[in-house]
Amino acid sequence: ETGVTQTPRHLVMGMTNKKSLKCEQHLGHNAMYWYKQSAKKPLELMFVYNFKEQTENNSVPSRFSPECPNSSHLFLHLHTLQPEDSALYLCASSRLAGGSTDTQYFGPGTRLTVL
Amino acid sequence: AQSVTQLDSHVSVSEGTPVLLRCNYSSSYSPSLFWYVQHPNKGLQLLLKYTSAATLVKGINGFEAEFKKSETSFHLTKPSAHMSDAAEYFCVVGVFGNEKLTFGTGTRLTIIP
Numbered sequence: 001e002t003g004v005t006q007t008p009r010h011l012v013m014g015m016t017n018k019k020s021l022k023c024e025q026h027l028g029h030n031a032m033y034w035y036k037q038s039a040k041k042p043l044e045l046m047f048v049y050n051f052k053e054q055t056e057n058n059s060v061p062s063r064f065s066p067e068c069p070n071s072s073h074l075f076l077h078l079h080t081l082q083p084e085d086s087a088l089y090l091c092a093s094s095r096l097a098g099g100s101t102d103t104q105y106f107g108p109g110t111r112l113t114v115l
Numbered sequence: 116a117q118s119v120t121q122l123d124s125h126v127s128v129s130e131g132t133p134v135l136l137r138c139n140y141s142s143s144y145s146p147s148l149f150w151y152v153q154h155p156n157k158g159l160q161l162l163l164k165y166t167s168a169a170t171l172v173k174g175i176n177g178f179e180a181e182f183k184k185s186e187t188s189f190h191l192t193k194p195s196a197h198m199s200d201a202a203e204y205f206c207v208v209g210v211f212g213n214e215k216l217t218f219g220t221g222t223r224l225t226i227i228p
Contacts, residue, residue, distance in 0.1 A: 004158070006158075040220070041220070042217075042218045042219060042220050042221075043159075043205070043218035045215055045216070056215070058215075090158060090159070092158075092159075103149075103161050103164065104161075104216070105161075106151075106158035106159040106160070107158050108156070108157055108158045109157075109158055
């Protein structure tokens with residue numbers, strides 16, 4: 001688990017705020033993912049990056065904006081969020097994307113609360 | 116298309132007794148199947164995975180799962196539960212070449228002392 005770190009661990013923000021979530025992987029992987037985990041719902045894939053290129057946007061609202069400056073770092077920029085966006089946001093990485101045999105390694109998540 | 120169903124949202128067992136967490140899947144192609152565990156305030160950790168090799172897969176911490184194609188099942192078992200096994204468990208299905216893994220809704224395992 002220490003191979004993927006996420007900051008902050010907890011975030012409370014108002015609907016008009018702008019904030020960013022950060023993810024860093026120390027595993028030498030080439031693919032990174034953002035997931036949303038809400039209570040009573042399955043984990044939802046949001047974005048996939050493979051070799052810094054976005055390869056998947058799972059119909060995520062534009063108030064969530066990902067950025068992947070290199071294969072080790074992934075950001076999720078947040079603006080004008082809604083209360084229903086409150087959730088645990090998980091980052092993951094794997095050797096490659098598109099090969100589901102590759103294990104995805106998850107960070108501890110950022111618990112986001114939107115007031 | 117692929118889907119996964121975890122048949123129990125909550126399972127309680129006594130310490131030292133066997134654990135059975137049930138998972139059924141649906142996939143148009145040969146699936147990869149995973150079990151992940153999530154302890155409170157932690158990320159998901161891989162327990163084991165099946166990728167078309169041996170149908171009985173052994174994982175960490177004494178867990179194992181058996182792929183049964185005829186039953187489209189991938190149940191997770193452990194012979195003797197330990198208090199540290201209390202957590203949320205997720206069954207996951209994927210197809211090679213598809214970036215999307217499909218997660219189940221999770222089974223919360225409670226261990227009774």
